[in-house]
Amino acid sequence: MQTQKKKYISPEEYLETERKAEFKSEYYNGEMFLPTGASVKHNRISTNLTALLHNQLRHKPCSVFHSDLRVKSEKSEFYTYPDIIVVCGEPKFEEKSHMDTVLNPVIIIEILSEPTKDYDRGQKFEFYRLIPELIDYILVAQDKIHIEHFTKLRENEWLLKEFSGFTDNIQIESIKYLLSVNEIYEKIEFVR
């Protein structure tokens, strides 16, 4: 993530610029940030997850979106493009006239890249926690088999489980789905 400008940008200015821009930027507290480009591994993991979730959700009232749908919590001025989100029921949008900023994901998945991994683990999660509908926050490493899965237990309480085994399964509470680690990393080779 790189800062583009220092002068204060309002959320309205950000959204106006963003809707015309040729590349995506995230927004927080008066500043716009460029997400870093993704790698082949990043893309494969993202495709695997999207396909798995899509298949699982075909006959349920939930949808998977990846990379291009902006997310915001109603309680913050923080706009981001998560790698993958799942919305159940009707998506809620910030503005009905622009159905491009969604407010109610139940699952957010971030695939960790070296420059932004601390940010994803820390500050982003702090903002995502402000989304009342969010139940599962999942961080997927791409340089090794490692998944951090936060599940909301109740207000102000989450459970973090870590997975680093190929045969592990991850229970996704919000959609009652057992996600296999093996399938998330399908076709990914690790240098040992």
Place this chain on the structure above:
Amino acid sequence: MQTQEKKYISPEEYLETECKAEFKSEYYNGEMFALAGAGRWHNIICHNIGLSLGNQLKDKPCEIYQNDMRVFIDENAFYTYPDVVVACGEPEFNKDENLVNPILIIEILSPSTEKYDKGAKFYFYRNIKSLKEYILVYQEEFLIEQFIKQSENEWKLKIYNKANMAAELVSIDCQLPVSDIYNKIKIVKG
């Protein structure tokens, strides 16, 4: 955290330099990182926590260390100075006098190290077998995050964001009221 040099530094070189140095540095994987000095609020919060826990631990077989106890994590060749560390029973040190069996670590977040403390550090700390609790205290808002180990690979996160709340420190059987932590702190959220 700031990188001082790029050439590989061995843990031995680090420890030798560190013994003689006038300021503290942390070490990870061949690199040394100078620690930023702490500001007014950071200092007060750290003192408040020390005071509150110190009193409660007076008659328990636990020791509390602030700022200057170096902790070593073998799996990652990582040496660090947490803001507050507690060890219970007999504290264990490796040959270079680094604590290896903390039960509780508390970090007070500074804007410059926030991402690192929340992300990479906890990731490393989770490799410490003796560690049962990890607590992050924010300076710029009433916010405390408490991670409690449930079992291998499983931690519960509890969030405290109101002045009338108190964190239950299960590992050392103490209470840490939010109002104690933030005594004399003016919250200036920028």
